[in-house]
Amino acid sequence: MREVRSFCRFCMVFCGTQVTLDDEDHIVGVRGDRDDPMNQGYSCIKGLEAAGAYYAPDRLLHPLKRQPDGSFVRITLEQALDEIAAKLAEIARRDGPEAIAAFRGAGAMLNASAMAMAPAFLGAIGSHKNFTTLTIDQSAHMIAAGRIGMWSAPRQPLHDSDVRMMFGTNPLVALTCTDFDMSNPTKAMKKARARGLKLIVIDPRRTETAKFADVFLQPYPGEDVTIAAGMLHIILAKGWEDAAFCAAHVADLDALRTAVAPFTPDYVARRAGIDAADLHRATALFARDSRRGGALAGTGVCMAPHSNLADHLVEAINVVCGRFQRAGERVVNPGVLRARQPRRAQVMQIGRSWEQGFKSRIGNFGTVWGEMMSGILSDEILAPGEGQVRALISHGSNLANIMPDQRKTVRALESLELLVNIDPFMTETSRLAHYILPTVMGYERPDLTMYLYESLYTQPYARYTPAVAAPPAGSDLAEDWQIYWGLAQRLGLKLEFDGVPLDMDAAMDADTLLAIIARHAPVPFETLKSHELGHIFDEDPQFVEAADPACTDRFTVAPDDVLAELAQVHAECPQPGAWESNGERFTHKMTSRRIREVQNSSHRNVAAVRKRMPYNQAYLHPDEIAELGIAPGDKIIITSDAGSIPAVVAAEPDLKRGVISMSHGWGALPDDTVYERDGANTGLLISTDRDLDPINAMPRMTAIPVRLEPFPLAEAAE
Ligand SMILES: Nc1nc2c(c(=O)[nH]1)N[C@H]1C(S)=C(S)[C@@H](COP(=O)(O)OP(=O)(O)OC[C@H]3O[C@@H](n4cnc5c(=O)[nH]c(N)nc54)[C@H](O)[C@@H]3O)O[C@H]1N2
Ligand SMILES: Nc1nc2c(c(=O)[nH]1)N[C@H]1C(S)=C(S)[C@@H](COP(=O)(O)OP(=O)(O)OC[C@H]3O[C@@H](n4cnc5c(=O)[nH]c(N)nc54)[C@H](O)[C@@H]3O)O[C@H]1N2
Ligand code: SF4
Ligand SMILES: [Mo]
DSSP, X not given: OEEEEEEOOSSTTOOEEEEEEOTTSOEEEEEEOTTOTTTTTXXXXXXXXXXXXXXXTTBOOSOEEEOTTXXXXXXXXXXXXXXXXXXXXXXXXXXXXXXXEEEEOHHHHTOTTTTTHHXXXXXXXXXXXXXXXXXXXXXXHHHHHHHHOEESSOBOOGGGOSEEEEESOOHHXXXXXXXXXXXXXXXXXXXXXXXXXXXXXXXXXXXXXXXXXXXXXXXXXXXXXXXXXXXXXXXXHHTOSOHHHHHHHBSOHHHHHHHHTTOOHHHHHHHHTSOHHHHHHHHIIIIISOSSOOEEEOHHHXXXXXXXXXXXXXXXXXXXXXXXXXXXXXXXXXXXXXXXOOOBSSEEOOOOGGGSSOOOTTTTOOOBTTBOOGGGHHHHHHSOSTTOOOEEEEESOOHHHHSSSHHHHHHHHHHOSEEEEEOSBOOHHHHHOSEEEOBOOGGGSOEESOOTTGGGSSSOEEOEEOOOSOOOTTOOOBOHHHHHHHHHHHHTOOOEETTEEOOTTSOOOHHHHXXXXXXXXXXXXXXXHHOTTOEEOOSSOEEOBOOOTTOOOOBOSOOHHHHHHHHHHHHOOOOTTSEEETTEEESEEEEEOOOTTOBTTBTTTOHHHHHHOSSOOEEEOHHHHHHTTOOTTOEEEEEOSSOEEEEEEEEOTTBOTTEEEEOSSOOOSGGGOOHHHHOOOGGGGOOSSSOOOTTTOOOOOSSEEEEEEEHHHHHHHO
């Protein structure tokens, strides 16, 4: 037995860990590394239970090929790559490159040598069909940046901020948050509070994060547009905006003022189900009594109807209050692995990527970050015609489980000519795949800390780890990048990895790819590798520079499409308890929430997790459970206009009445699901035939109107 240092790859915190290995180099245990400069010993149940995940019974040790009768046979990686390449070539020859698509999820995005491979592969083929989870997550932030503009310098950092306002995010559980410490966030929260940070939380549930709030607003779900517009109304009516900043940097403040005028505190309070005085208190604390610190939104905002508008208005609060770093201030994280950019005290209008260039054949949607909108993926597969997707590489995603509209997703995946699933486990998606290519897992491969989102770390930190654990005995597993490399070689494609053309004839290994990723780092790759615990690269601090005198860009807080949608929201007359959806009325709204034990659909296969969390429960206020004439632990049926799921109810006094809260990533394939064994898939309550946002096809994934019925009654009615 020996203990080695590495970092966990299960979520973007990348906690430094000490891994105990047996004589075969298999993981026996994991603990947080107290010497780690970032997480200082912190780790969560998912990381601590790594051995349970790595050696779970459904871990796949060999490539598998599906047989006509649905069973799988073991084949070699070489044979799998030969057959897949031949099939891809046939499809591309017959239907053109656009018939080939790739989808990346968390398993691909937390893997530095592989993350850039799918776009490289599709680029070489000449296909635009590049999908990821981004556009069923928080792409609203990119839409807001495209419409309002961005400040070239960062937002005001946490360590010297007076205030944080959080809409629909629970970083104390999700450990993912812009402008907040991700590693050990409870400790970070306590420290910031002790220093005097004020916190405002807007969430239908009094979350773990909200328990620290000075002002907590508990609205009906889906009312973030109303609340943010109401806050802007108060700020601009009271003159609490940063007038000098607005005069210098905002082009259309008066248009915003006019547009938010109808969102009076009384209107907002009535509609959102909050107290007007609390709205006023929150706004005053943020805009009048605090000088530094921003507002931010998480999935609770970005998954609800009008998500792009809501996120826009939250960002507009930051803009009118001038909550960005100014010339001379230190940039807390200039980045390490990404090229350092000059940061200036000025606006950058980056443009609306989705209005330029490629448009989808389904719905005429554009792209963000070069990606197509995942809300239309099923239709891109199902709808016949030129450009129909016939082959899909699903990489590190459990598409069949996590995509909204599960039945339609499964129907689409089943209709493919070729579905390749790159995943270590026999997931719901694996079951539908023609080929499953299982990979090594985190500790079994060399890696770098998250480079794409490195600016989210509160320090300029980066770390390399070698592979520390051996793959399971007798396995035939690829590293993720090797799959694309092997396919590209067979297809005669030249890959451009993270903008760097690869020599396709040279020997390749993960370190060569990681060195490309780290090519902009302030130290050579070998030096980076030599820091066993990683390093906080603060030797060469960066400061915000004065604006370029030639810069004429201004924030545009009130573009026409924003104003039109805001007027449309104001014209809505939602009726709490009789919520309208596609012509039907519903009593409740269902919200999405994360739980500590699982990461989306992952970790359900870990025995220790399953003991604590056998299935996803439906949280409901105890009074409402009583009103249904049932008790906690009883089963209900939840019905939306798209479908029904069963769930066991749990009492949650911290939840607003009229709201039901559940986590996603549960359930098996729709017709195989036994709730008590598998949990329920909340994606069955979501339709992708309708309710898609017109910009990014974002489905309605929270604030879903639903009705609830006790289970036996529902059964009897059938
Ligand atoms: N343990 C764990 N951590 C995770 C994940 C996980 O599955 N498990 N998933 C990871 C992923 S993929 C992501 S994207 C991040 C997401 O990180 P977060 O966005 O912080 O996700 P949640 O913790 O679900 O917090 C969303 C909050 O929004 C609230 N909410 C729901 N609907 C509404 C609404 O209409 N309005 C408002 N104001 N609030 C609403 C919910 O009650 C919930 O508290 O978390 C990541 N971290
Ligand atoms: N109803 C509803 N649906 C949602 C959400 C919601 O709130 N409500 N949230 C959405 C959000 S924000 C997101 S990000 C998505 C998440 O969607 P996904 O990213 O698809 O979700 P995960 O379950 O985390 O899937 C990760 C997969 O990667 C695999 N994996 C782990 N390690 C590796 C590896 O090293 N290599 C490879 N190749 N695979 C690996 C895991 O086994 C797992 O199958 O779900 C979305 N779906
Ligand atoms: S899963 Fe847990 S232990 Fe692993 S990086 Fe994330 S927070 Fe840390
Ligand atoms: Mo996500």
